[in-house]
Amino acid sequence: MSAILMIAVTAAGLSIGETREITGPVQILQLVAGAAAIVTIPWRYRYPRAFGLVAVLSANVSPLTSFLPLVGVFVVATRRRVLETVLITVLAVVGAAVNFAAIPDWQTMWAMLLGATTLLVTSVTAGLFTGTRRAMVDDLRERLTRAEVDRALRDEQARIAERRRIAGEMHDRLGHRLSLLSVHAGALALRTDLSAETVRESAQVLRDTTHRAMEDLRTIVQVLHDPPCDEIEDTEDLTAVEALVSEARAAGADVSLRSTALLMVAPPGRPLAGVAYRVVREGLTNAARHSPGAPVEVVLDGRPGRDLTVTVTSGCTGDLPAPEGAGTGLVSLRERVETLTGGTLAHGPLPSGYRLRAALPWRKESA
Template sequence: MSELPAGPSSKPARPRRSARDWVVDSVAFAVAVLIGLVLYTDGEQDSVSHWLLAADFYVGMAFCLTLWFRRRWPVQLALVGAVVSAFSESSGIAALMMILTVAIYRPFRITLLVFAANAVCLLAYIEIRNKPDDPAAVLITAAALYVAVAGWGLYIRSRRQLLQTLRDRADRAETVARLEAEQGQLRAREEIAREMHDVLGHRLSLLSVHAGALAYRPDASTEEVAGAAEIIRASAHQALQDLREVIGVLRAPVGELPHPAFADLPALVEGSRAAGIPVELTLDAPGALPEHVGRTAYRIVQEGLTNAVKHAPGEPVRISVTGAPGNGLSVELVNPAPNRRRGDGQGLKGLSERAALVEGRVEHGRTPEGDFRLYAWLPWPA
């Protein structure tokens, strides 16, 4: 019996007989017919008419054939079996199998209904088959058989429901694991995208500044052209190295992505100064800064310098990084801004996301003097 029992309120689907079902149904039919013939032979000794014996045999054998359809109409055939068993002993085993099928495939209340119908027909059987000598023994024996068969069917039903529940839980756990894996991949892609934006954006912005200077200085001396070309070459080489590094970590776990540290902040500023950007740095953050907070501060300064190069090339940039344990870390970048800023704002949006991950905040906008101000506050536990 490969089909699972239908729920209390669900409509059972038409069963599809598997190879195992064919074997089970064949064995059930053969057993019902053989035992039915034995019972019929014993029943010939009852003091009943010949036409009743004939009806017992033919109706009983015909009812055994209905075992092939017991999964499709279990309740209907079980009620028919109860009526037939009232006069036919050869159908007794087939009727018990119908009770077993109802207990497996239908709710408990329907099993009780079929059980009650068989109990009523049992009383009619005692009267019709003229068994006045030991009616109590017949009642007890038949009731014990009914209870045993129904109990066995209920056990099979409960076991199948338990197995189905376990399979459903396993399927749900597999689905949850797959969704978590997809979310992890999405977070990994977002982190890699931020790394590529932060690392390459800064390098390429510096390279663009020097390339633009060469384009707008056709009267530059040979020494100036050579110096600018050398800076462009070094910046392009470093950008290529950064690109190789980012692409290389695509094959590594997300936790192994290379990240800069807060201690690298002065080197970042010196690199911008070497590229010709006047940067004024105020760094006052004594104490052991948490790694994730320091890394976020570095990325904020890096993005601020990148925006300054893109939108206000050659203009001075004032950077202030101050804080202490228990008070938090403040990062501020101020530089002159043109009346119209270009870009889609993805870098600033990424900074807000970075700050939110460490429970900080980012603000940006114009000062009363018309400069552009990028401010971030990051927590620094005591």
């Protein structure tokens, strides 16, 4: 683009008769000065003010650069700075008036000055429009860059949240299975008076529980490989709670389940029932891990239009010290309770054990 502009300015300057008339060293110096000014065109945007000043002044020195001020005012106008644009335009018009002052016919002089002024104003207008367009393009590019950065940040936050969710789900699912394995294996290790039949039955329970744990692990691994979707949903219902309690009993836990008859006649829908299931599972897991062998009571109560309360109360045993847990299960459960249902989760020690209680708003339309 710079080369084309240099050729155009040079050709336009050579079309003036004064340029073609070289009668002495003065004309040669004028041509050299004009050529030097034209050579600065490639640096017009790097040094716009200096280039504009050189372009305007060179037109009064060399006829070869008679049209270079058009380029100078255009470049300065693209910066969209009012004072600079007005000053360089006035200077260019004054320079043209000085050049045309030698014309003896004043009508011709004013006509040529008017034409030059029109060209300069047109060049300034084009420069302002070009500068505005460039500013808009730069703004759009900046917005696009920011949007891409924001999208990348949101994607990364979504991935982090998803990893946390999967980690919490893995903790909930496998933690419950492994706690049952630990309880039953501990019973086998401490009891030396068990019959061969009892040992076989216990081994079968361990095998079944291990198989279910492997199925849960396989499900979560499949989630990590498949495209993101609603892979792990709260699809369990209150029937799954009964199965969960039965499974804990089969592993040797002393678990009782109490629920109002209304829950069996008109059970809550999903995801409310799924959250209730996870509260019971977390309670049974913690009871098996921290108080193995202690009695556990699961109570479900509520009706549409009020809260569905889920309470898991476990006793305490002095046989084994309670291990320290990471607490991620309760954190994940609290997020699920508050986010999916708008409910509350409370947990803490009792004089004779530990209690986990969730109050889940049960709207009539979700029944």
